[in-house]
Amino acid sequence: MTSEIASNKAFGGYIKKFKAESATLGLSTQFNVFVPSISGPSNGYPVLYYLSGLTCNEDTGPWKGGFLGHAQASGIALVFPDTSPRGAKVEGEEDSWDLGTAAGFYLDATSPKWAKHYRMFSFITQELVSLLKGLNLPLDLSRQSIMGHSMGGLGALNLFLSTSQYCSASAFSPVCNPTKSPWGTKAFTNYLAGGIEEGEKYDPSCLLEKAKGRSNVHILVDYGEQDQFLKDGQLRPEALQQAAEKAGFAQENVNIRKQEGYDHSYYFISTFAEEHIKYHAKFLKA
Amino acid sequence: MTSEIASNKAFGGYIKKFKAESATLGLSTQFNVFVPSISGPSNGYPVLYYLSGLTCNEDTGPWKGGFLGHAQASGIALVFPDTSPRGAKVEGEEDSWDLGTAAGFYLDATSPKWAKHYRMFSFITQELVSLLKGLNLPLDLSRQSIMGHSMGGLGALNLFLSTSQYCSASAFSPVCNPTKSPWGTKAFTNYLAGGIEEGEKYDPSCLLEKAKGRSNVHILVDYGEQDQFLKDGQLRPEALQQAAEKAGFAQENVNIRKQEGYDHSYYFISTFAEEHIKYHAKFLKA
Incomplete structure (x- = not known):
């Protein structure tokens, strides 16, 4: 049962908020969808998902990312899921900003404590598609x-x-190598029965190295040279770059860009929103 | 004493947050400034202020309005003040969302209770200019x-x-005739010793009618046809339209537009942000 709980006209299209009972999460969850128009082309608009960061929810991207106007111009629909299940009532879930609520890390938890509800990987890749x-x-x-x-x-x-x-995939200031960063090791140690070793399946640098030989790899990454979390060793884009080189991906397949002077904020994201939308449009509308 | 408390690169320029001790407000206050570049043209960028609505602060516009990229493209600086003094400790100041904190109505209060600190009119028109x-x-x-x-x-x-x-002036979903709307009459009755009658000097429809014969009137207003506060009688754009007609202003001087399907949200604002920036650019860069 999915119900529309809000609808706002924006840039000639509509952004609509839905609430759904998720079987995967065992909880209700909310997400936003932007469509360039209600009627649309007969085959529908291609869909670009936006996954928000720690402390955020399904509203952060549409409110602060500056994506909607560019999606309208490119004829692309946007989908904004939440960053975790909400109200799972796992002990400690609300105690820190980098674990539990709003910190689901887009994985399927396997440690008994978290496994029942913390399943954002399956929710987004499977159930959300059916809901849409x-x-x-x-x-x-x-x-x-x-x-x-x-x-x-x-x-x-x-x-x-x-x-x-x-x-295609793109990322602003991503956590590139979580098995070797504080946020990632905390998350994997808690969420995964197999800990950091199991976490390699949720480590973009490990996955990219293993993707050697895969065709159709289209990745764009932007990070800010003044990002405090880059300095703190949370992001490690150099590990992703090394993985791309080890796997032999050319820059046209994995393009990792350092942006001079920018930080981790939505001011950075909104600055490059247009380029990311246009990047995805190339592949979505090919 | 004004100190820079944050600086973020955005759209090639910078948005900087300042904290100042305001003599006018008798309190410290914060504001954001966006400049298309730090060096800038030798004579500097023209300045466009953005005043936020009830419950908002100096961050709401830059975070959600979608103005920065368009200001960059037009070569205009933006200034975002707060919506009221903060921490004045007036009794009842925090009790409702439409009076007191975040609800300063951009006036100079005259009732004894509020007059010491609630002086956003003088702060923005005078002291803020000096601070800048x-x-x-x-x-x-x-x-x-x-x-x-x-x-x-x-x-x-x-x-x-x-x-x-x-x-020039422009407004998204403005309170056009506050002497005849619930928000306005509540504000004027509380803030002004002379009540609603004194409030006529802060009523755009009254002021526009009295501006008859004034040259250089350049006003653009957009409001959403689906705006809940339009239906509630808070906005009354029809009063502003009547005042424009009574005063004999042509549409090129006072252009009030109803936007089909749009509501009161920042989704509406961000949709028309580009048009408003370009409107002001015509006059700022003439």
Whole structure:
């Protein structure tokens, strides 16, 4: 049962908020969908997901990312899921900003404590697609791409690399090598029965190295040279770059760009929003 | 004493947050400034103010309005003040969302209870200009325009109409006739010793009618046909339209547009952000 709980006209199209009972999460969850128009082309608009970072929710991207006008111009629909299940009532879930609520890391937890509800990987790659198909909106779910910020950049890269369902992935300041960064090791140690070793399947740098020989790898990454979390060793784009080189991916397939003077904020994201939308449009509309 | 408390690169320029001890407000206050570049043209960038609505602060516009990229493209600096003094400790100040904190209505209070601190009109039209001049930023304060949303739309129209310091004014879903709307009558009854009658000097429709014969009136207003506060009688754009007609202003001087399907949200504002920036650019860069 999915119900529309808000609808706002924006840039000639509509952004609509839905609430759904998720079987995967065992909880209700909310997500936003932007469509360039309600009627749309007969085959529907291709779909670009945006995964938000720590402390965020399904509203952060549409409110602060500056994506909607550019999606309208490119004829692309946007989908903004939440960053974790909400109200799972796991002990400690609300105690820190980098674990539990708003910190789902887009994985399927396997440690007994978290495994029942913390399943954002399966929710986004599978159930959400079915939910979207059930909406009366002009979406073409045969054409999907994915982007994200920080923890959501990790999610976008992981979902792209460990499935074949997305045409392209892009990330703003992603957590590139979580098995070797504080946020990632904390998350994996808690969420995964196999800890950091199991976490390699959610580490974009590990996955990219293993993707050697895969065709249709289309990845764009931007990070800010003044990002405090880059300095703190949370992001490690150099590990992703090394993985790309080890796997032999050319820059046209994995393009990792350092942006002079920019930081981790939505001011950075909104600055490059247009380029990311246009990047995905190339593959979604090819 | 004004100190820079944050600086983020955005769209090739910088958005900087400042904290100042305001003599006018008798309190410290914060504001954001966006400059298309730090060096800038030798005479500085013209300045466009954005006044936010009820419940908002100096961050709401830059985070959600979608103005920065368009200001960059037009070569205009943006200034985002707060919506009220903060921490004045007036009794009842925090009790409702439409009076007190975040609800300063851009006026100078005269009732004894509020008069000491609630002086956003004088702060923005006078002290803030001096504070901006004291910053080491490429701003040309001889060229200023002003825009705003809802209560801030009221502020933008009022500041434009009751001074001669702005080249143009624009407003998204403004409170056009506050002496006859619930928000306005509550504010005036509380803030002003002379109540609603004194409030006529802060009523855009009254001021516009009295502006008959004034040259250089350049006003653009957009409001959403699906705006809940339009239906509630808070906005009354029809009163502003009537005032424009009574005063004999042509549409090229006072252009009030109803936008089909749009509501009161920042989704509406961001949709028309580009048009408003370009409107002001015509006058700021003439």
